[in-house]
Each structure stands twice: as structure tokens, then as C-alpha cells.
Amino acid sequence: MSSHSRLNTTDLNYSQARLAAENPLKIMDLSLRDGHQSLFSTRGRTEDMLRVAELMDEVGFWAVETWGGATFDSMHRFLNEDPWDRLRTLKAHFKKTPMSMLLRGQNLVGYRNYADDLVEAFVEKTAENGMDIFRTFDALNDYRNFEAVVPVIKRCGKHFQGCICYTITEPRMGGDVYNIEYFLGKAKELESMGADSICIKDMAGLLAPYDAYDLISSLKQSVKVPILLHTHFTSGMAPMTHLKAIEAGVDIIDTCMTPYAYRTSHPAVEPLVMSLLGTNRDTGFDISKLGVINEILEKDVMPKYRQYLDDTKMSIIDINVLLHQTPGGMLSNLVNQLKEMGNIDKLEDVYKELPRVRKELGQPPLVTPSSQIIGTQTLNNVLFDTDEERYKMVTDQVKDLCYGLYGKTPVAIDTDVQKKALVSYSRGETPITCRPAEVLEPELEKARKEISDVSDRAEDVILYAMFPVTGRKFLKWKYGRENAPLNGFQSPSAADGVCREDGLKNGSAKKEDAPPKGIGSRAKKFKVAVEGDVYEVWVDDTSKKPVLRDIKLVRPDTSSHAQEHHTHAVWHESVERTPASESGIVISAPMPGMIVRYEKKEGDHVEKGDTIVVLEAMKMENAIATPVSGTVKSIGYNPGDSVQKNAVLAVIEQ
Numbered sequence: 001m002s003s004h005s006r007l008n009t010t011d012l013n014y015s016q017a018r019l020a021a022e023n024p025l026k027i028m029d030l031s032l033r034d035g036h037q038s039l040f041s042t043r044g045r046t047e048d049m050l051r052v053a054e055l056m057d058e059v060g061f062w063a064v065e066t067w068g069g070a071t072f073d074s075m076h077r078f079l080n081e082d083p084w085d086r087l088r089t090l091k092a093h094f095k096k097t098p099m100s101m102l103l104r105g106q107n108l109v110g111y112r113n114y115a116d117d118l119v120e121a122f123v124e125k126t127a128e129n130g131m132d133i134f135r136t137f138d139a140l141n142d143y144r145n146f147e148a149v150v151p152v153i154k155r156c157g158k159h160f161q162g163c164i165c166y167t168i169t170e171p172r173m174g175g176d177v178y179n180i181e182y183f184l185g186k187a188k189e190l191e192s193m194g195a196d197s198i199c200i201k202d203m204a205g206l207l208a209p210y211d212a213y214d215l216i217s218s219l220k221q222s223v224k225v226p227i228l229l230h231t232h233f234t235s236g237m238a239p240m241t242h243l244k245a246i247e248a249g250v251d252i253i254d255t256c257m258t259p260y261a262y263r264t265s266h267p268a269v270e271p272l273v274m275s276l277l278g279t280n281r282d283t284g285f286d287i288s289k290l291g292v293i294n295e296i297l298e299k300d301v302m303p304k305y306r307q308y309l310d311d312t313k314m315s316i317i318d319i320n321v322l323l324h325q326t327p328g329g330m331l332s333n334l335v336n337q338l339k340e341m342g343n344i345d346k347l348e349d350v351y352k353e354l355p356r357v358r359k360e361l362g363q364p365p366l367v368t369p370s371s372q373i374i375g376t377q378t379l380n381n382v383l384f385d386t387d388e389e390r391y392k393m394v395t396d397q398v399k400d401l402c403y404g405l406y407g408k409t410p411v412a413i414d415t416d417v418q419k420k421a422l423v424s425y426s427r428g429e430t431p432i433t434c435r436p437a438e439v440l441e442p443e444l445e446k447a448r449k450e451i452s453d454v455s456d457r458a459e460d461v462i463l464y465a466m467f468p469v470t471g472r473k474f475l476k477w478k479y480g481r482e483n484a485p486l487n488g489f490q491s492p493s494a495a496d497g498v499c500r501e502d503g504l505k506n507g508s509a510k511k512e513d514a515p516p517k518g519i520g521s522r523a524k525k526f527k528v529a530v531e532g533d534v535y536e537v538w539v540d541d542t543s544k545k546p547v548l549r550d551i552k553l554v555r556p557d558t559s560s561h562a563q564e565h566h567t568h569a570v571w572h573e574s575v576e577r578t579p580a581s582e583s584g585i586v587i588s589a590p591m592p593g594m595i596v597r598y599e600k601k602e603g604d605h606v607e608k609g610d611t612i613v614v615l616e617a618m619k620m621e622n623a624i625a626t627p628v629s630g631t632v633k634s635i636g637y638n639p640g641d642s643v644q645k646n647a648v649l650a651v652i653e654q
Contacts, residue, residue: 021282026062026252027269028228031297032090033065033102035260038232040308042074046086048301052257053093055293060285061097062252063133066090067126068101070368072109073619076463076474080484084129084459091130098159100133101126104368106145106437107138110466111369111619112397113405115440118447118465119148125459127156137163137201139370140362142407143189144435150193159197161228162190165365166202167325173211177363177410183215184222191223197252198223202231203367204327209237209244216248228252231266232327236317238267246281257290259297262316264327270294324351330371333618337379340592341645346382354378360417361401362409369619370406373397376620384590393590394421396614396621404432405439454479469596469616469640584633584653587624588646593617595637598650604632606652613649630654 032053036044049066056064067087075081091099106113108122123134134153138145141164153160164186169175183200190198200207200215207215212229219227229245229252231238242253254266261268273285318331326334338344357378364370373395380393400406402413402421422429432439447465448456454475455461464471477484596614600606611623612632633653637643 018278018282018284020284021276022280025246025250025272025276025281025283026226027272027283027285028063028065028100028252028254029056029059029061029256029269030065030254030266031056031257031260033067033069033071034254035256035265036305037070037074038265039260039263040305042070043078043305043308045079046081046089048304049086049090050093051301052293052296053090055289055296056257057094057097059097059289059293060283063098063100064094065100065102065135065254066094067099067131068103068109068135070109072463073467073470076467077470080474080477082474082478083463084125087126087129087131098132099130100135100161101131103134103136103149105136105138105149107369108466111372112400113145113407113436113440114466115443116148116437117442117444118462119437120152121444121458122462122466123149123152124156125462127153127158129459131158133159133161135161135163135199137165137199137367138407139165139367140364140407140409141165141186143186143193145407145437146193147435148437154194160193160195161197161199162193162195163199163201163230164190165367166200166207166231167204167365168206169363171322172208173215180215180218184218187219187223191225195225197226197228199228199230201367202229203365203371204321204325205232205234205236205238206322206325207231207237207241209240212241213244213248216245216250220249226251228254230254232264233262233267233316234264234318234321234327236319239271242267242272243275246276257297258294259302264318264331320351324354325366326351326354326375327366327371330366330375333372334375334379337591337618341383343383349382350378353382357381360414361398362413363411364409369397370401372619373401373406376618376622379591379618380622391417391420393622396623399425402431403427404434405436407436408433451475454481469594473640584651585626585628585630586648587612587626587650587652588648589615589643590622590624590645591615591617592644593622593642595639595641595643595649596621597639598635599623600632600650602632602635606630606632612652615643615649624649626650626652628652628654 032044032049036042067083067090071086072083075083075086087099103109103123106119108114108119114122126134134149136146136149136153143162146162150160164183166178166183168178173179187198198219200219207229212231216227216229227250229242229250231241231254233239245253253272255261255269255272256266258268258270269285270287270290273283273287273290276282321327321331324331334350335344335347338347338350354374358364358366358374361374361377364374366374376395377391377398380395381390384393386392399421401409402418403425405427418431419429422431427439443465444461447468448461450468451461451464451472454464454472455478460475460478464475467474473482476482593615594617596616598613599611600613606612606626606629608627608629609625612626613624613635615622615624630652633651635650636648643649
């Protein structure tokens with residue numbers, strides 16, 4: 001027994017005289033991907049995963065999910081970690097258990113459909129670096145978006161798990177869109193494409209227990225490949241849904257280790273193991289091994305991420321999800337965005353507007369990226385629409401959806417909304433009906449040339465091609481072209497410090513140093529590099545919210561720019577900058593976000609309605625237009641900069 005565990009199992013030998021089950025339930029663990037993505041904003045670090053990886057490898061899981069989804073974005077954008085390194089590192093520790101990833105079909109691990117050449121290169125490199133199972137889904141359940149990825153998965157000899165995104169438009173499964181016939185039809189499509197298994201992917205915990213029984217029973221009669229059930233705990237129904245699915249013959253269930261379970265994550269594995277003990281679906285797992293892993297996660301890992309956990313609710317169940325159907329990650333993004341903008345009082349309006357927007361945009365399942373598309377447009381409608389006009393600020397991704405670049409929606413998009421969204425759309429005002437990628441130009445070679453000054457490594461080129469702005473910044477940090485700033489966090493802590501000076505590891509602290517007088521013995525010290533300056537920061541993280549106790553500049557950057565802005569950068573994601581002169585028409589940020597690109601430069605003549613800057617908010621792009629004609633007098637930021645609401649983006653002189 002590990003020294004980490006205080007569990008006394010002397011009298012609890014669950015393996016003694018335990019016969020092997022006739023049809024043991026297989027379990028896939030999601031802790032190292034969907035668990036931390038659901039509970040603490042995908043901020044889990046590789047070093048913390050390695051604390052339990054080899055122990056988890058001994059449990060007997062069917063597979064462990066370790067990669068994909070939002071991890072690729074979050075790692076390079078916020079954690080200063082190379083996603084490809086995590087894949088290789090974890091593969092070296094999971095020697096017995098297959099690893100699985102979440103692949104968004106033609107979206108890969110991003111938020112738009114990518115060209116076929118990039119899609120094929122990504123899948124090849126992912127397989128080459130150690131991935132075994134490709135859990136593949138499309139936000140619209142349009143399997144034309146699988147046509148580029150599946151042949152590569154098969155050619156690489158890997159497992160293709162096809163997903164059906166589960167959603168409903170009625171209180172229970174049924175109605176004229178999402179019913180048994182719909183899901184069976186999708187399952188047969190996947191089987192005909194060569195799926196090695198089929199996953200029912202219930203992102204918001206909407207699948208009711210008796211609906212699960214009917215659905216799984218019908219699937220087992222209709223297709224031959226194994227069926228896996230993935231359902232989030234959000235609504236509280238998931239454990240009951242699991243049991244009814246098991247009764248119906250489901251082959252595989254998704255769960256998390258207890259510290260990474262419940263709330264908007266997944267049911268815990270341990271109660272399920274005990275519930276099935278001695279039955280014909282007994283997992284065969286040793287509960288004491290799970291206990292050792294749990295104790296490490298609970299006591300040594302989870303405390304680092306407390307600041308990301310939602311401690312505003314007493315209940316671990318959100319029954320409202322059954323009304324608004326908003327997946328947990330999407331909901332937290334909406335709430336945080338409203339808080340940052342000072343509009344949290346509009347949350348109920350967002351809930352009311354969301355189903356209306358979803359219906360007008362084709363009733364898609366709410367899963368990345370459709371959840372972000374619907375959620376961000378809903379937010380825009382609530383904040384910027386008037387009684388006279390709806391859809392005043394349409395995101396670029398809604399325009400792409402209306403054009404057909406994401407595929408075919410389950411029902412037709414409202415013609416008035418579609419027409420408005422496509423006015424002056426760069427690709428044309430007539431929607432396409434072909435496979436979306438057929439209209440996309442190859443992009444890998446272009447990306448290779450654009451990033452050649454930093455790296456020519458294939459994995460780096462792929463990362464940059466998917467995330468040009470944040471990808472370039474990360475690669476410059478990676479290869480020492482720029483010092484990595486404290487990026488994307490509101491305050492430094494063990495979970496989010498980014499240090500590059502003196503060879504310090506990310507977020508490392510010299511624990512032997514005594515804290516300054518009056519701070520408290522349990523405070524931790526960090527050295528944080530920000531634009532060339534190095535700070536000594538003392539943080540007390542013993543409470544639910546880490547508190548900055550002391551900060552001292554220990555090595556200044558002597559440049560005037562750094563000295564002017566250094567203290568501001570510690571507390572905010574970016575340094576606030578405004579144009580030298582603000583006489584003229586000021587174009588300000590309508591919401592917090594990141595500058596993707598400027599469409600105009602200083603000195604350019606612009607006409608009323610021209611896009612000046614593209615601002616990313618909630619991972620969706622918003623084109624900010626000029627309300628007047630004139631000349632661009634000044635520009636306030638650079639691509640990659642993060643800005644607060646009302647930041648001055650540009651000034652137009654009439």
C-alpha cells in the first residue's frame with residue numbers, strides 16, 4: 001500500500017473469493033482530460049498527472065482519456081506547455097492502458113473546420129506520437145466532416161470511435177427531431193464508416209434513465225460494434241442513467257476519479273465499482289487501488305486548482321440545465337463573460353434568449369464549437385440588440401455556420417437570420433450544400449512559410465496553423481525568442497505561475513525561504529517573469545481563493561516600456577495601452593477579449609461599416625466595425641494582446 005494512503009483495507013479484501021463476471025462492464029477514465037476541463041477550466045498540468053499515471057495504469061481501465069478537446073488550446077495558451085510533449089510523456093507512463101483523445105472531426109481541436117491537408121497531418125502526427133483511440137464527433141452530427149479524418153485513423157491502425165452528440169428539444173427524448181429513429185440512423189452511418197465503437201455523447205447530462213434504457217437497447221439490436229455511454233453529472237441524473245444503460249447492455253461507461261467527478265464533470269468510478277460488485281457486470285477493479293489514487297489527487301493535486309472551482313453554489317447539481325440545456329463549460333464561460341462586463345444581471349435574459357437563438361440557427365446539439373457559437377451570439381443579442389433590430393453584432397462563426405462551413409444543421413436555419421448574417425459575407429451570400437472542406441484552400445504549406453522564422457518542426461507548424469495568434473506567441477516562448485509572461489490569469493499561484501528566468505520551472509517556489517514578517521508561515525513564494533522583469537511574489541493559497549500577500553521587483557527590465565507598465569501586468573492578462581491621442585471617433589472593445597488581427601492599419605482610409613479589428617471573445621471572433629468614414633489615426637494594440645471592456649482599440653479621424 002502506498003504511503004500516501006491512510007485507508008485501512010486489512011478487513012476489506014474485496015478481491016477475496018471474487019469470481020470473474022460473465023460480462024464485466026468496461027470503464028474509461030476521463031479525469032486527465034474531461035475531468036479537469038469540466039471542473040477547473042482545463043488548467044490541469046502534466047506534472048500533476050504524472051503523480052497518478054502509473055497507478056492508474058494498474059487499475060484495468062478500458063482506456064484513459066488524456067488529450068484533445070480544449071487541452072490543446074489551454075496548454076499552449078495558458079500553461080506554457082507543449083501539447084505534443086504531454087501526449088508523448090503520458091504515453092510513456094501508460095504502458096498497459098490505451099490512451100484516448102477527443103477529436104472534433106474536421107474541427108480537430110479548434111473551433112472551425114480546417115482544410116483537409118491540415119486535418120490529415122494532425123491525425124498522422126497524433127497517431128505517431130502515441131494516441132490509440134480517436135473519439136471523433138461533429139457538433140452538428142454531420143458525418144461528412146469525418147470523411148477526411150477516418151481514413152487516416154484507419155491507415156494508422158488506430159481505433160475509430162464515432163460519436164453521436166446527444167441532445168433533446170423536449171423535456172424527454174422524442175419530438176420531431178431528436179428521437180430513437182434519429183439516433184439509430186446516426187449509429188448505422190457510423191458503423192458503415194468503419195467505427196470500431198460508438199459513443200453516445202451527452203454533454204449536458206440530459207439523458208434520462210429510462211430513455212437511456214430504450215436507446216441502448218435499440219442500439220444493441222441495430223449495430224454490432226460496442227456501445228459506450230458518456231453523460232455528464234450536471235443534472236444529477238447520470239448515476240441512475242448509468243445503471244439503466246448497464247441493464248440495457250451498454251459495453252463501456254465513462255467515469256472520473258472521485259476528486260475530478262460530479263458537478264459539471266462525470267459520475268465517480270468508485271460507487272459504480274461497488275454497486276456492481278458480485279454481479280455479472282462486476283468491473284473486477286480493486287477498490288483499494290482506486291483509494292490510493294484518490295488520496296493523492298485529493299490531498300496533493302486538487303488544492304492547487306481551488307481558485308478555478310465554482311464555490312458560489314452549495315449544490316453539486318444544476319437542475320436548470322434541464323431547462324436551458326447549456327453544457328457546464330459553456331455556462332461558466334457565459335457567466336464569467338457577463339461578470340467581466342459588469343452585466344451579470346443579464347443572465348436570466350441570456351437563458352431566455354439561448355433556446356430562441358439555437359432554434360433560429362438550426363437546432364444544433366450544444367457542444368464545442370456549436371455551444372460557443374450559440375452561446376456567444378446569444379450574449380451579443382442580449383447585450384447589443386434593440387427593440388428595432390436583432391442580431392446587431394453577428395460573430396464570424398455564425399456567418400460561417402449560416403454559409404454552411406460547419407456542415408448541415410439538423411433543421412433549416414431561419415431564412416431571415418441567415419440572410420442578414422450573409423450580407424457582404426466574404427465567401428458569398430449563397431449558402432453551400434457540399435462537404436464544407438471542399439471549399440477550403442490547403443493551409444499547411446502557407447502556415448509552414450509563415451512560422452519558418454521560429455520553427456520548421458511538423459508539430460509546431462500544425463499548432464501554429466490551428467492557432468496562429470496564440471500559437472506564434474507560444475512558439476516564441478518555447479524557443480526563447482520572447483520571455484513568457486504571466487498570461488491568462490488574474491493572479492499568480494501554484495497552478496498558474498509562468499516563470500522562465502533562471503531556469504525556474506513553471507510556478508515553482510523556493511519553499512525553504514521564510515516569508516516576510518506578518519505574511520504567515522504557510523504562504524508560498526514564486527518568481528514570476530513579466531516582460532523582462534522578475535518579481536518575488538508571496539501567495540497565501542490556504543483559503544478558497546489565493547490571496548496576494550506581497551510583491552517585490554527583484555530584477556527590473558531597464559527599458560522604459562517595461563518600467564512604465566510592470567506592476568499593471570502582474571494583475572491583468574495584458575498591459576493596458578491606448579493611442580497617444582484620442583481626439584476623433586474612439587472604437588472601444590464592447591467586451592473583454594483578445595486581439596486576433598487588425599484589418600486596417602494607421603493611415604488607411606475607411607468607409608462606414610468597414611471592419612477595423614477582429615476581437616476574440618469566448619473563443620469566437622467578433623468583427624468590430626467603424627461607425628463613420630475617415631482615416632485610421634491610431635491603433636491601440638497588437639495581435640495577441642488581451643483587452644478589457646472599453647479598451648480603446650482604434651481612433652478614426654473624420
